[in-house]
Amino acid sequence: MQLPGSSSSPEAAPAPIADIGEVYLEEHRELVLEEIRRIIREGSPRDERAYRLMMDYPLRRAKGLRPALCIAVCRALGGELEEVLPSAAVVEMYHNAFLIHDDIEDGSLTRRGGPALHRTHGIPAAINCGDGLLALTLGPLLANTDRLGLGRALRILDVYARAVLESFEGQAQELSWIDEGTWQLTDADYELMVRRKTCSYSFVAPGLVGAAVARAEPSVEALLVSFLGSLGLAFQIQDDVLNLEEGRADYGKELAxxxxxxxxxxxxxxxxxxxxxxxxxxxxxxxxxxxxxxxxxxxxxxxxxxxxxxxxxxxxxxxxxxxxxxxxxxxxxxxxxxxxxxxxxxxxxxHGGIEHAREVARRHAASAEVDWQRLAEVLADSVHTRFIGWLKDYVVQRTW
Incomplete structure (x- = not known):
């Protein structure tokens, strides 16, 4: 099997930089989907309906950004695909479980171009499906002890445990604002909530897991935390902006x-x-x-x-x-x-709300650019490194 990022010919020309990101995402999305299928099949072989429900969101059109980031960081630091793939699949399973539960909590109508899972199968089945995805992540993390050794396996478990807890805390903060009718909030209040709810598990954790698999130095991990934290904020702000842009057939979520x-x-x-x-x-x-x-x-x-x-x-x-x-x-x-x-x-x-948000997103993207210049010095030039470089521009330019 030819792995993503490899070439059948040493003379093959590299893809244009504008295409690298989309190609990288698509290639690794298929690998991750196959790994998720394997994890779910092995974890729940007797319940075909539960399997179908757990694969519903993963099979819908999506970027697969989180696992691709995890893999890219690992490979850019010299790690192996076979070692990082199960842990990369785990973050995508976390993400889909969180989406199922969030859609219920928010009363969302659509997700990834179709009805939210709880609207087609009911709230009890959707909650159970999300719970099942979360439960099945434990298997690959436990198997890391054999695959990677106890030290790296425990490091990955620690990263994910902290990220999941922070996501819970961020969601709890947002829900409390809604319950209490709190609107006197600053941009800093919003950013702290987003750092916890989204940035931690969507950007920082995938990067740190990839670094852990590749045995990166603590100094590299510190750079990744700063770089990916800024990138995650810019990504979420742009996501909020896209929610208000009409006429986007590729958006996939409920406009407004x-x-x-x-x-x-x-x-x-x-x-x-x-x-x-x-x-x-x-x-x-x-x-x-x-x-x-x-x-x-x-x-x-x-x-x-x-x-x-x-x-x-x-x-x-x-x-x-x-x-x-x-x-x-x-x-x-x-x-x-x-x-x-x-x-x-x-x-x-x-009152220029959208332009204000875009300006804040650009500011965080600029901070990420500064960190990237330092980070790029320790990463070998490869398709994986170029993907990470593409990602820092994509987060504020994306349209879905």
Missing amino acids: GDLWEGKRTLMLLHALRSAREADREEALRILRKPRPAAGPSDVGLVDLLREMVDERIIDEPTRAAMLRYLDARAAPSGEKTEGDVQFLRRLIDG
């Missing part, structure tokens, strides 16, 4: 879902700080409302109307008017409506 759910984002916090008092009070009144549990803004109708716009059967103003009309007729009193969400969006646009 963060506004429906009342998520604390840099854009919305900036708009609330900048708005005149009357607009701020109206926004806070809207944000206190729950999103509709189901109805005209449910995933089926939203998707249908979006397809009708894409196929030029109706235009965008007609789509918005139809949703407002149906919301007014069907949404129970006290729940958010399409008009409410449009008000929040206009408030963000009117």
